[in-house]
Amino acid sequence: xxxxxxxxxxxxxxxxxxxxxxxxxxxxxxxxxxxxxxxxxxxxxxxxxxxxxxxxxxxxxxxxxxxxxxxxxxxxxxxxxxxxxxxxxxxxxxxxxxxxxxxxxxxxxxxxxxxxxxxxxxxxxxxxxxxxxxxxxxxxxxxxxxxxxxxxxxxxxxxxxxxxxxxxxxxxxxxxxxxxxxxxxxxxxxxxxxxxxxxxxxxxxxxxxxxxxxxxxxxxxxxxxxxxxxxxxxxxxxxxxxxxxxxxxxxxxxxxxxxxxxxxxxxxxxxxxxxxxxxxxxxxxxxxxxxxxxxxxxxxxxxxxxxxxxxxxxxxxxxxxxxxxxxxxxxxxxxxxxxxxxxxxxxxxxxxxxxxxxxxxxxxxxxxxxxxxxxxxxxxxxxxxxxxxxxxxxxxxxxxxxxxxxxxxxxxxxxxxxxxxxxxxxx
Numbered sequence: 001x002x003x004x005x006x007x008x009x010x011x012x013x014x015x016x017x018x019x020x021x022x023x024x025x026x027x028x029x030x031x032x033x034x035x036x037x038x039x040x041x042x043x044x045x046x047x048x049x050x051x052x053x054x055x056x057x058x059x060x061x062x063x064x065x066x067x068x069x070x071x072x073x074x075x076x077x078x079x080x081x082x083x084x085x086x087x088x089x090x091x092x093x094x095x096x097x098x099x100x101x102x103x104x105x106x107x108x109x110x111x112x113x114x115x116x117x118x119x120x121x122x123x124x125x126x127x128x129x130x131x132x133x134x135x136x137x138x139x140x141x142x143x144x145x146x147x148x149x150x151x152x153x154x155x156x157x158x159x160x161x162x163x164x165x166x167x168x169x170x171x172x173x174x175x176x177x178x179x180x181x182x183x184x185x186x187x188x189x190x191x192x193x194x195x196x197x198x199x200x201x202x203x204x205x206x207x208x209x210x211x212x213x214x215x216x217x218x219x220x221x222x223x224x225x226x227x228x229x230x231x232x233x234x235x236x237x238x239x240x241x242x243x244x245x246x247x248x249x250x251x252x253x254x255x256x257x258x259x260x261x262x263x264x265x266x267x268x269x270x271x272x273x274x275x276x277x278x279x280x281x282x283x284x285x286x287x288x289x290x291x292x293x294x295x296x297x298x299x300x301x302x303x304x305x306x307x308x309x310x311x312x313x314x315x316x317x318x319x320x321x322x323x324x325x326x327x328x329x330x331x332x333x334x335x336x337x338x339x340x341x342x343x344x345x346x347x348x349x350x351x352x353x354x355x356x357x358x359x360x361x362x363x364x365x366x367x368x369x370x371x372x373x374x375x376x377x378x379x380x381x382x383x384x385x386x387x388x389x390x391x392x393x394x395x396x397x398x399x400x401x402x403x404x405x406x407x408x409x410x411x412x413x414x415x416x417x418x419x420x421x422x423x424x425x426x427x
Contacts, residue, residue, distance in 0.1 A: 001269070001284075001301055003277055006309040006318060017305070018322040020237070020266060020371055023216065032216045036191040043197035050188040057159050059183055062199045064165060066179035072170035081171065087139055087361040088175050094363030095144045098382040110398020117386045119149040122201060124193035126208030127169060129158040129185060135168035140365050140380065141207050142176040148385035153178055154193055154203050158185025186210070187217035194227040202227070207380060209233040209367055212264065230384050231369045231377040235264040238355055239324035241315045241337075242271040242280070246330035247351050251276075252283030254328055257356055259300035260293040268322065269306045270315045277306050316340040323374040326355045345374045399425050 004017070023029055038046040044062055051059045064072070076084075104114040125141040128134050138155070145153050155178055157165050164170075165181055173181055182200050184192050190210075196202030205228040206218060215234035222229045238258035242251050255267035271277050284301065288294055309315045316337055319327060323343035331337075334349045341347060345368030348355055359366045369377035394402065403426045410419035 001267075001281065002305040004305060004307050006270075006307050006314050009307075014318065014321050017307075018372060020235075023212070028212055028216050029220070032187045032213055032220060035187045035213075036194075036217060036220060039188050039191035039197065040195045043192075044199050047184050047188055047192055047197065047200075050186065051159055051183065054186060054188075055159050055161075057161055057163050059159060059163055062184065062197075063180050063182045064170070068164070069170040069173050069179065069181065072164055072167050073174055075167045076171045080168070083361075084135065084139070084168065084171060084175065087136065088143065088172075090361050090363040091139055091143045091365070092147070095147055095365070095382050098144075099147055099386075108398070108401050110395040110400075111392070111402050112394075112398075113390065113392045115388045115390050117148075118389055119151065119386055120204050121150065122152040122154065122203040122205075123150045123385060124154045124156065124203035124206040124208075126189055126193070126206065126210060126214065127155060127157040128208070128210050128214075129160070129166065129169070133160075133166040133169060135166065135172045136360050136366065137209065138169055138172040138176070140367050142172065142178065144365070144380060144382045145207075145385050146176055148382050150385055152201060152203075154182065154201050155180070156182045156184045156189035156193060156200070158189075159183040187213045190214060190217035190221055194221040194225050204228065205230070205385075207367065207384065209236070209370075211235060211262070215371075230367065230380055232371065232373050233367060234370045235266070236261045236326075237266040237268070237324055237370055238326040238328060239268040239270060239319050239322055240328040240330055241312065241319060242269065242276050242330040243312060243333065244273065244276065245332040245351070246271075246276065248276065248279035248283045250351055250354070251280050251330050252287050254330070254354055255280070255284065255301070255304070256287055256291060256297050257354070258326070259297035259304065260291060261296075261300070263296055263299040264303070265300045267301060267304045268324070269304075270309060270318050271306065272309055272312060272315065274308060277308055280306075312337050313340065319344070323369075323372040325368045325370045325374065326358075328353070328355060343372075343374045345369050345377075345379050 051057055102115050104112055106112050123145055127138045192200045193203045193206050207230040212234055215232050218229040219232055221227055240251055240254055258265055258267045307318055320342045325345040327344040328348045346358055358364045365380045367380040403422045406422045407419045
């Protein structure tokens with residue numbers, strides 16, 4: 001990992017450091033646009049072609065039904081089921097509190113306004129299955145969709161070499177009451193859910209993280225179709241802020257936990273002294289070689305870096321510029337600096353709160369904005385799966401109270417029919 005001193009960095013240097021996952025030559029866009037066009041034109045046939053090309057499997061059909069999911073899930077052990085159920089219960093508890101009815105507001109006598117929630121009817125969940133199979137992502141997307149009451153939940157996940165899905169994915173489907181999984185991955189799965197195919201239903205909104213191709217597909221789909229997306233959630237990232245009260249063993253473990261996601265992941269350390277940086281680097285050297293995914297993590301770390309600041313305040317300033325997906329405050333003084341956090345997807349406080357807890361089972365959602373999108377996006381929640389519709393009701397008293405103001409405002413905008421719609425009611 002490269003090491004930088006914050007005091008030596010110019011604004012331009014910082015902007016360059018925090019930029020990631022760019023596609024300056026539009027190479028990714030060109031590939032993804034071709035995939036989207038092929039799926040749009042050829043539907044199921046295109047998905048079968050891409051399964052053979054990218055997943056190296058020749059599929060007879062593009063989905064697994066409930067009986068097949070039950071059979072696949074049967075290999076999950078009792079201990080593994082219990083762990084998945086703990087995660088399910090905690091995630092459900094946390095998200096269930098987000099479904100709240102709002103109060104009606106009488107803005108003036110006789111004029112009442114309020115909002116009511118309605119579920120998005122058809123949602124698509126993309127569950128990655130490339131270098132790592134992620135049943136936790138299925139829980140994170142499926143549970144809030146379930147709580148919101150979405151009428152149709154379409155699930156796409158890449159097929160494994162045997163033409164099936166991982167047993168844990170199958171078990172989560174059963175936990176969620178989902179009886180069909182479509183065998184499609186990558187940007188082709190996003191296109192299938194956006195346009196629909198002979199087998200896969202067109203959805204209203206697509207959810208789920210993925211690599212740069214998946215993220216690019218989602219952004220293209222959002223700008224060219226009526227299908228919405230949750231957020232641009234691409235390669236994963238963590239930023240750890242550490243001071244002298246941090247444990248280097250823990251910090252190194254957190255950086256590696258992120259790095260093993262994929263070669264395009266980033267693990268950033270922002271610390272308040274050279275000694276912390278040296279201690280963490282020494283721990284990385286100890287912990288990295290024994291990891292099964294060491295080669296992946298090594299490449300990710302080569303594309304990551306350390307920034308040394310003089311104070312925790314400077315560390316927070318850099319973090320806000322980076323706008324991390326995951327932010328870990330590895331300090332006993334975290335309560336003194338949380339108010340300064342402006343841009344972050346999810347925050348982990350103190351030395352005993354690893355990102356892994358939020359990734360799996362604490363209850364918060366791990367589908368979060370990456371690549372600085374935490375500046376404007378929130379993570380997935382029940383709110384992501386509902387629409388908020390405004391209602392209003394005006395009584396005879398209310399129309400007399402509000403009418404004159406509406407007439408004046410309509411007239412000053414020269415919209416006389418708007419004025420008249422009130423005037424005829426006031427007579």
